[in-house]
Amino acid sequence: MLVFYFYLETFKYIPSKFFLMKPFPFAYVDVKSPADTNYIQYKGVWDMQDLYEFVASFFHGQKFKFHEKKYIYKHPGPFGADVKHMWQAERNVEDYYKFVIDIFLHTYDTHDIEVVMKNGSKKIFTKGRLRIQLMGKVETDYEKRWDENAFYANLRNFFHKYVIWKKIEAFWWDNMHYNVFLKLHSLIKERLKMESEAYEHRYFHKVR
Amino acid sequence: MSEMKIVVDHLRLNYNGPFDANALYRHITAFVKEMGFDLETQKEFEHNTQTGKHMEWQIRPWKQISDYLRYIIKMRILIHNYNKMDAVVDKKKVKIGSGKVVIYLDGYVNLDQQDRWEHIPFFQFLRTIYNKFIYKVYTERFEQRLTHDMNHLYHTIEQFFNMYKHYKVVSKVPPFISTH
16 A cells, blocks of 8 residues: 555656746745845944934834834843844835834943043943844735635735736835835944945935 | 856955045945946944954845846955044145955856746756857857956946055155145
């Protein structure tokens, strides 16, 4: 019986999988079209409070809802404290799609230092290491209306693949990537006073 | 996995002397955009140390040529011991950065980027035949264009650094001419 089963398995015939060209990459089928992940790493002195407020105000200005999903504070080691922040900002642009930006901010070997500003006032800054991971995506069908059964899900995939994938790729994704994601990335660099700060999309004309 | 063909392998540029890191970054991004590439930033590292700033940038400009083919440039810029110092240019004292730069450039041609001919070995074989024999003239032409673009980029970066040959660090100019 086992031999017979093996025999059947060996000659299993899968009709479409091997003989048809792969139709489209998964990105168009999936409900999320991912952006590239960007990393910023910094070692030195920065104003953590200012950075925090800046990121929050940036998202509020762009009509996003900003959440702090996780805040993990580890007991300080010999080199300083280790703090992990996980932030998420989302904006329901239309009924069918939304922008989601995830930020993972990890500060380690940090300690507070007192800094004298140009006008003579004193402020508390943070000295240590900072690592920021930025991820952005456009999420379609975020209310999961087309997830009720397999037929609806396939219909949605068809809709993405053949009807609106140009729109997802060229309009929605671009809008998220250039007007929000890269803008935030550049403004964080500017805030940290990094040498590579240059925001080339500042004067992006936004004409469609 | 689509076919990634390396065309320019580890083109390297070394420079040690005065330059402005921010101007270098702006110069590269502006040039890449002018050439019609789209920019993807992969790494932006900056470490302030006792000897100066250590920076690492990794950018990946890409340009869509057709549905089937695109150019990808991988650029890694390493800057060591970057410090701000006084320099003399045209008998005037200016503040300028100084340090050591190493730039690596890799150029790739990405064929069948959507993996549509990747599914079974027979398709891969067809794709190879197509690229190497049928589409050969075009494939080679695209490769030459990418090589040309990258040499152009290399040349402009060299020009950018040559701009600073007129800058002399104050500590290396014994009889410092004060403009005041």
